[in-house]
Amino acid sequence: MYRQALSSGIPKYSLTQTGGRNDLFDMRVIEGEYKDFSIFLTPHRKDYYFLVLVEQGSSRHWVDMQSYTLKPDTFYFTTPHQVHLKEEPEPMRGIAICFTEAFLADAVNWQIRQLPIIQNPHNGHELSLTPGEVVFVRDLMQKMTGEFEQQPDWHKGMLQAYLNVLLIYLSRLYTERLISEDGQADRILLKKFLRLIETSYTTHHEVAAYADLLHISAGHLGDVIREQSGKPAIEHIHARILLEARRMLFHTDNAIKEIAFALGFEDASYFNRFFKRGYNQTPLAFRTAARKMYH
Numbered sequence: 001m002y003r004q005a006l007s008s009g010i011p012k013y014s015l016t017q018t019g020g021r022n023d024l025f026d027m028r029v030i031e032g033e034y035k036d037f038s039i040f041l042t043p044h045r046k047d048y049y050f051l052v053l054v055e056q057g058s059s060r061h062w063v064d065m066q067s068y069t070l071k072p073d074t075f076y077f078t079t080p081h082q083v084h085l086k087e088e089p090e091p092m093r094g095i096a097i098c099f100t101e102a103f104l105a106d107a108v109n110w111q112i113r114q115l116p117i118i119q120n121p122h123n124g125h126e127l128s129l130t131p132g133e134v135v136f137v138r139d140l141m142q143k144m145t146g147e148f149e150q151q152p153d154w155h156k157g158m159l160q161a162y163l164n165v166l167l168i169y170l171s172r173l174y175t176e177r178l179i180s181e182d183g184q185a186d187r188i189l190l191k192k193f194l195r196l197i198e199t200s201y202t203t204h205h206e207v208a209a210y211a212d213l214l215h216i217s218a219g220h221l222g223d224v225i226r227e228q229s230g231k232p233a234i235e236h237i238h239a240r241i242l243l244e245a246r247r248m249l250f251h252t253d254n255a256i257k258e259i260a261f262a263l264g265f266e267d268a269s270y271f272n273r274f275f276k277r278g279y280n281q282t283p284l285a286f287r288t289a290a291r292k293m294y295h
Contacts, residue, residue, distance in 0.1 A: 009262075010083055010251050012045040015098055024103045025159065027141075027148040028096040040086040043251035048100045049118065051077045051170075053129075053137055057092030061085060063125045064243070065250050065290060073134045075127045075170065079120045081198070083247045095141040099163070112164055114191070115171040121194060122178045123243070127170065140166050187228040189214070193221070194236065201240045202264045207233045242278045245271075249287040256283050 018039065020026035030052070057070035062085040063078060070076075070092060078084065080101070104113050112118065129137065144162045147155045196210055204210060210233070211218040225233040241263055248259045260271035275283045 009254065010043050010045055010247065011039075012047050012080075013039060015048050015100065018046065018098075020098060024100055025148075026098040027145050028098070029145060030092055030094050030096060032091040032093075040084070041089070043083055043085045045080065045083055046078065046098075047080050048098050049077070049079060049104075050096065050098050051075070051117075051166075052094050052096040053134070053141055054092060054094040055138075057090070057094065059090035059092060060087045062087075064123060065246060066125070068126060071126075071128070073129050073131070075129055075137060075173075076125060077117060077120070077127070077170070078125060079118070082123070082125075083251050085251070095138070095145060097141065097144065097163070097166075112167055115167050116174045116178075117167050117170045119191070119194075120174075124174065124178050127173050127177060129173075133173070136169065137166070140169075189221070189224050190228040193225055193233065197237055197240050201237065201244065202262065205237060205241065205264060207237070210237070238274075238278060242275065245275055245283065246279075246286065246290075249283055250290045259283070 014020075015023045015026050019028070052075070054070050054072060054074050054076060056072055060067055060069045062068070063082050065083075068076075104118070140162060144159060144166070147158050147162070152158075192214060193210060196213055200210070200213070204213075207222055208218040211221040214221060222233045225231070225236065229236070245259060245263060248254060248262065249256075252259075254262070256272070257268040260268040263271065265271040265274070272282055275281075275286070279286055281289070
């Protein structure tokens with residue numbers, strides 16, 4: 001059945017609220033069920049990155065309105081902005097790593113934040129692993145678990161080093177399986193533009209505003225983004241706004257007007273037209289159809 005979120009919006013939980021030992025980094029060897037699973041049965045966000053190697057499990061969950069059924073020997077990953085919903089508290093077995101932006105900011109190698117598995121430009125969630133890849137990932141995560149549990153000298157540096165290796169390895173798999181060959185080149189301005197959209201899409205809806213933030217002309221920004229991504233700059237901005245609109249329509253009971261204002265639209269009727277251009281249906285029609293689909 002559909003489980004409604006809090007009427008005020010989609011709640012976001014910290015590491016300690018979801019069972020972590022602190023609000024920076026945590027590791028969990030999962031054997032069965034989480035101790036407190038109730039918060040996962042309603043739509044929510046995590047304010048941390050969550051990566052888990054699933055060795056056994058078959059429960060179903062949703063990430064950004066896309067349903068997934070857990071499969072063994074599969075790696076699942078989420079970023080802080082994604083919306084999650086578990087259907088049932090079914091047991092599973094695996095190893096999970098949780099860490100926040102603050103932990104990454106303190107990492108020895110700052111470039112770790114630029115990796116595809118962290119940036120997640122394709123809003124991905126799962127990577128199927130070959131037997132050899134499972135062995136590599138499991139061995140690395142078990143080493144990390146040992147460091148985390150025993151906390152020998154310099155364990156924080158060792159954890160960061162292991163995490164570096166794991167994220168680089170996973171980013172190679174992400175690039176191989178989720179990004180086309182044309183998307184593999186290093187596109188510096190595109191990356192900066194997409195990062196700005198992530199932090200500013202509720203306040204800036206026009207290409208010119210992002211060009212100002214990047215200290216370049218709107219024409220130059222538009223030309224480079226089209227060249228580097230194959231899509232107009234405005235399409236990237238609209239796609240991010242529409243994604244958040246769909247999340248809020250699906251996962252909250254907020255009025256359409258409230259959602260419009262939260263996304264930076266002063267006029268709810270304009271938001272309705274904007275949404276309809278993107279999805280060929282009104283926000284209300286989308287909400288109704290999406291919830292019927294969930295049932």
